[in-house]
Amino acid sequence: MRKKLILALTLTMVLMMTAGVLAATEITVWYHSGRGPERATTQDQVRRFNEMQDEVKVNLVELPEGSYNEQVQAAAVSDDLPDVLDLDGPFIANYAWSGYLHPLDEFVSQEMKDDFLPSIISQGTYEGNLYALGAFDSGLSFWGNRKYLEAVDARIPTSVEDAWTYEEFMQIVADLQELEDVKYALDFKMFDVGEWYTYGFSPFFQAFGADLIDREEKQAEGTLNGEKGIEAGKWFKSLFENGYANQNPPGDTEFINEEAALSWTGHWNYNPYTEALGDNVVLLPTPKFEKQATGMGSWAWSITTNSENPEAAWKFLEFVLQPENIVQMTDANGAVPSRSSAVELSEPYKEGGDLALFVEQLETIAVPRPVTPAYPVITDAFTTAIDNIVSGGDVEEELDKAAQEIDDEFQYLGIN
Amino acid sequence: MQRNDKKSIASFLTPAAVLLGAFMILPFLMAFILSFTNQRLIPSPRGTQFVGIANYLRVMGDELFKTGLKNNVVFVIVVVPLQTALALGLAILVNIKVKGNKFFRAIYFIPTVTTMVVVSVIWSFLYHPDGLINGFLTTISFGIWDGIDFLNNTSTAFPAIMLMSIWQGVGFQMLIFLAALQEIPDSFYEAADIDGANTWQQFMYITLPQLKNTTTFVIISTTILAFRLFTQVFVMTNGGPRNSTYTVMLHIYNMAFKRLNIGYASSLTVIFFIIILIISIIQRFVLNDTEEVQ
Numbered sequence: 202m203r204k205k206l207i208l209a210l211t212l213t214m215v216l217m218m219t220a221g222v223l224a225a226t227e228i229t230v231w232y233h234s235g236r237g238p239e240r241a242t243t244q245d246q247v248r249r250f251n252e253m254q255d256e257v258k259v260n261l262v263e264l265p266e267g268s269y270n271e272q273v274q275a276a277a278v279s280d281d282l283p284d285v286l287d288l289d290g291p292f293i294a295n296y297a298w299s300g301y302l303h304p305l306d307e308f309v310s311q312e313m314k315d316d317f318l319p320s321i322i323s324q325g326t327y328e329g330n331l332y333a334l335g336a337f338d339s340g341l342s343f344w345g346n347r348k349y350l351e352a353v354d355a356r357i358p359t360s361v362e363d364a365w366t367y368e369e370f371m372q373i374v375a376d377l378q379e380l381e382d383v384k385y386a387l388d389f390k391m392f393d394v395g396e397w398y399t400y401g402f403s404p405f406f407q408a409f410g411a412d413l414i415d416r417e418e419k420q421a422e423g424t425l426n427g428e429k430g431i432e433a434g435k436w437f438k439s440l441f442e443n444g445y446a447n448q449n450p451p452g453d454t455e456f457i458n459e460e461a462a463l464s465w466t467g468h469w470n471y472n473p474y475t476e477a478l479g480d481n482v483v484l485l486p487t488p489k490f491e492k493q494a495t496g497m498g499s500w501a502w503s504i505t506t507n508s509e510n511p512e513a514a515w516k517f518l519e520f521v522l523q524p525e526n527i528v529q530m531t532d533a534n535g536a537v538p539s540r541s542s543a544v545e546l547s548e549p550y551k552e553g554g555d556l557a558l559f560v561e562q563l564e565t566i567a568v569p570r571p572v573t574p575a576y577p578v579i580t581d582a583f584t585t586a587i588d589n590i591v592s593g594g595d596v597e598e599e600l601d602k603a604a605q606e607i608d609d610e611f612q613y614l615g616i617n
Numbered sequence: 618m619q620r621n622d623k624k625s626i627a628s629f630l631t632p633a634a635v636l637l638g639a640f641m642i643l644p645f646l647m648a649f650i651l652s653f654t655n656q657r658l659i660p661s662p663r664g665t666q667f668v669g670i671a672n673y674l675r676v677m678g679d680e681l682f683k684t685g686l687k688n689n690v691v692f693v694i695v696v697v698p699l700q701t702a703l704a705l706g707l708a709i710l711v712n713i714k715v716k717g718n719k720f721f722r723a724i725y726f727i728p729t730v731t732t733m734v735v736v737s738v739i740w741s742f743l744y745h746p747d748g749l750i751n752g753f754l755t756t757i758s759f760g761i762w763d764g765i766d767f768l769n770n771t772s773t774a775f776p777a778i779m780l781m782s783i784w785q786g787v788g789f790q791m792l793i794f795l796a797a798l799q800e801i802p803d804s805f806y807e808a809a810d811i812d813g814a815n816t817w818q819q820f821m822y823i824t825l826p827q828l829k830n831t832t833t834f835v836i837i838s839t840t841i842l843a844f845r846l847f848t849q850v851f852v853m854t855n856g857g858p859r860n861s862t863y864t865v866m867l868h869i870y871n872m873a874f875k876r877l878n879i880g881y882a883s884s885l886t887v888i889f890f891i892i893i894l895i896i897s898i899i900q901r902f903v904l905n906d907t908e909e910v911q
Contacts, residue, residue: 271874274658295877300662394855449769451747574661581875592769592858602680610876613655615663 225258226513229283231273233500234263238533243521246529250520257513277301284508285517288333290324290498290569291396291576297327298574303504304330308515318560320497320567321539327572334518335501336527337536338567340468340559341401342495343485346478349462353377357483361561364486364493374445377462387446388461390453391591398584399570400496401465402437404487407494407568409433413579414571414607419616421579421607426600429491434586434596441591448591467496468559471535471549484558487566497567499536537563578610645890652884658877665880672884682885685865686892692779692864693843700783701835704790705828709820711791712798722795729788737852740781744768744853768854771861778849778862786842790835797831798824833904837897844893865889 230247234240240263247261262283264272270292276282282301296302309331314322318338325333350357353376358364365373377386390397403413411430414421424430440446447455456464457477463485464470474482487495502521504514520526524543531538531547537559538544549556571579582603589599652672656665676682711722728736743749744767751764767777801824809819825832847866850856856863856871869889873882 274877277659295659298662299657299659301659394857449746449766451745574659578876581871588855588857589859592771594859613878614661 225255226510227258227260228285228508228510228514228517229260229262230517231262231264231283231286233266233269233287233289235266235500236534239530242530242533246521246526250517254516257510257516259517280507282505282507284510284514285502285504287335287500287502289500290333290335291580293325293333293501293503294327294572294576295574296503297330297332301505301507302332303506303508303511303514304332305334305504305515305518306331308512308519309334316540316542318537318539318541318563320563320569321501323569324498324572325501333501333503334522335499335539336521336530337499337534338497338539338563339400339499340495340537340556340562341404341466341497342487342558342562344456344464344466344470344474345483345485346456346459346462347481347483348459349377349380349383350483352380358486360558361486361493361565365488367488367490370488370490374440374463378443378445380462382459383462384460385445385447385455386462387440388450388455388464388466389440389446390450390464390466391446391448392450392452394588395584396580398587399580400498402587403570403583404494404496404568405437405490406430406433408487408490408492409436410491412568413583414573416571419573419575419611421604421611424604425583425607426597426604430600431597434590434600437587438590438596468535468537468556471556484556486558487562493566494568495562495566497563497569573616574614575607575610575616579607582606648883648886651880652887654880656879656883658873658879668880672881673888675881676884676888681860681863681868682865684860685863685868688775688862689844689846689864691775692782692846693840696779696783696843697836697839700787700790700839701832703783704787704835705794705832707787707791708794708798709824712795722792725791726788728785729792731785733785733848734852736781736785737849740777741768741853744777769858771858774854774858775862778853781853782843782846782849786839790839793831793835794828797828801827833901836904837900840900841893841897844889844896 232243244261247259251258270289273282273286273288273296277296277299288296293302305325314331317334320338321335322331324338325331325335345355345357347357350373353373355373355376356365356369374386377383389401399413406412406425406429409429409432411427411433412424415424441448447461455461456466456470457473459478464474487493502518504511504518508514521530522540524538524540524546527538527540527543528546530536531543531550535549537556538547538550544550544560545552548554550560551557570576573579586594586599586603590596653667653669654665655661655668655671707725711718711725745751746764746766750767751762754762755764765773767773805823805827806819809823814822845866846864847870850862850864850867851870854862856867865885866889869882869885872878872885
């Protein structure tokens with residue numbers, strides 16, 4: 202009797218499931234499985250999305266982050282891209298240029314677009330079309346050790362407007378270096394050779410009035426290695442020559458062990474820093490040199506041209522980009538919510554919150570990395586140049602070399 | 618089974634031929650063809666076009682390729698003789714019939730069976746300014762030694778990587794030498810003893826000539842492996858500081874996977890293949906002409 206009941210129940214369930222699946226449009230979503238909480242959140246959102254409606258069924262495929270780009274590239278070549286995938290900011294342009302991404306403009310209302318941080322829109326826009334929208338952005342600035350800053354009587358600014366000037370900054374750094382407990386006034390995380398160099402240090406070039414490339418002319422010559430670029434490179438090199446920063450830190454411990462007074466890094470160190478130093482940590486606005494500039498950019502969702510149901514795919518994106526779901530994600534990974542309406546719901550980022558400064562910076566002084574298919578070469582050439590400059594190379598020579606390589610690539614791609 | 622039974626010959630050859638064809642010959646032919654195109658890793662909207670020898674012309678003016686090639690040659694010149702000599706020495710040592718020689722054989726072989734990535738990461742820690750090697754040197758010199766940042770110094774980075782590579786690779790060559798040493802009949806040495814030859818003479822006139830083929834093999838294979846230097850520099854220095862540890866393999870990897878330029882990277886592999894091929898052929902002739910076994 203009981204067996205029959207179980208059998209009957211199982212059959213009904215199987216039938217129901219089959220019926221549900223048959224009716225629903227299936228879309229495949231590729232996702233780079235990042236850190237634990239971020240992954241759990243995505244899984245939870247997919248599950249809730251599948252449960253709350255029966256028109257679209259999402260199959261989430263998680264790929265390891267280390268080889269994610271390679272897998273996507275391979276799928277692009279063999280025409281096996283899924284309906285939806287997430288891409289790291291700097292790669293979006295390359296896929297858009299190659300024609301693998303479906304423009305999102307038809308789905309996104311002006312009102313919705315205005316709700317996103319300007320940095321998110323510029324990161325996802327290539328040649329006038331919007332190709333990617335992310336749930337979060339990244340924030341970059343100096344974190345200070347309050348104890349040391351007070352010891353040198355440094356003014357502690359609280360908004361983008363009243364940030365330190367160049368003279369103030371250099372004076373404070375010099376003073377901090379004099380303190381007995383401070384081994385290095387500045388922590389630049391130089392062990393992390395790679396994308397961090399471009400993300401973290403190109404804002405300094407922009408602050409000096411230079412840039413990686415001339416964004417209009419698509420040319421590096423005269424911009425990266427122009428007068429201002431060389432000035433920026435020499436300034437950066439001098440920080441290491443004067444002993445203000447460690448060229449080869451043993452690991453990410455300088456700031457946490459209170460050996461460094463100022464740490465140039467992103468939102469992702471908020472938790473480790475507050476855990477280690479408590480109230481002693483203070484987030485500072487990016488100092489104002491000739492200009493003020495900070496980094497931005499993060500993973501974002503795109504729909505591919507391979508998708509037979511972009512409308513169904515958009516339903517899923519619309520869901521994960523709802524303010525509540527954005528906040529669920531940013532609470533998990535600590536990043537900056539990508540929409541103003543989500544920022545208001547976020548404890549650390551809403552007005553008056555610990556990290557509200559990041560939102561203010563993203564709204565005013567964030568500069569996206571160049572949105573161009575030549576980006577992989579730009580970042581590699583720039584990273585190599587910085588690496589060489591910091592280890593004693595000649596600034597002009599290194600920047601000339603990088604500019605030359607970047608311009609060769611523009612020419613090779615037929616963009617310039 | 619007949620010696621010229623074509624069916625059995627074919628059936629024994631097929632598996633190896635298929636695998637070699639699919640994973641060695643085919644990819645190489647593809648690289649050869651791709652080297653004449655502007656193929657991208659993420660395909661360009663204009664599609665892939667034949668660009669003639671444009672990629673090869675670009676190689677001629679590629680400073681990084683030349684730097685890499687120069688470093689590779691230095692690496693080969695230093696590492697191959699040292700590693701071969703050391704391997705032979707170790708093989709003779711662990712071949713001495715004393716108690717516990719199996720233990721030493723295992724010890725010397727351990728680095729070789731450890732993954733290169735793991736070895737590289739561990740040695741990065743050892744070479745660090747606050748690492749074990751600097752700590753040791755400071756202690757035994759009573760503080761006179763001032764910590765050197767081995768991997769971040771243009772003059773020490775490459776030697777540091779060479780030392781580590783020799784340490785890691787020597788066990789494998791030792792094993793090959795050991796096998797060859799055990800092939801030499803004891804009667805040769807007994808006869809030499811009776812003739813009154815000392816140990817050095819026995820080594821020069823029996824051991825070395827008997828090991829000739831093995832030595833040739835070890836030198837050529839070490840040379841090829843040395844030219845393929847990649848993992849160590851990729852993990853430990855990424856070619857830096859200031860390109861002092863940059864190698865051709867690293868350059869090919871960077872061009873293909875960082876800069877997405879498959880066409881150009883393919884032309885680099887073809888040129889690199891030809892260079893290694895020529896060097897191997899020369900080595901083979903030189904090593905065969907001298908020291909002919911009487």
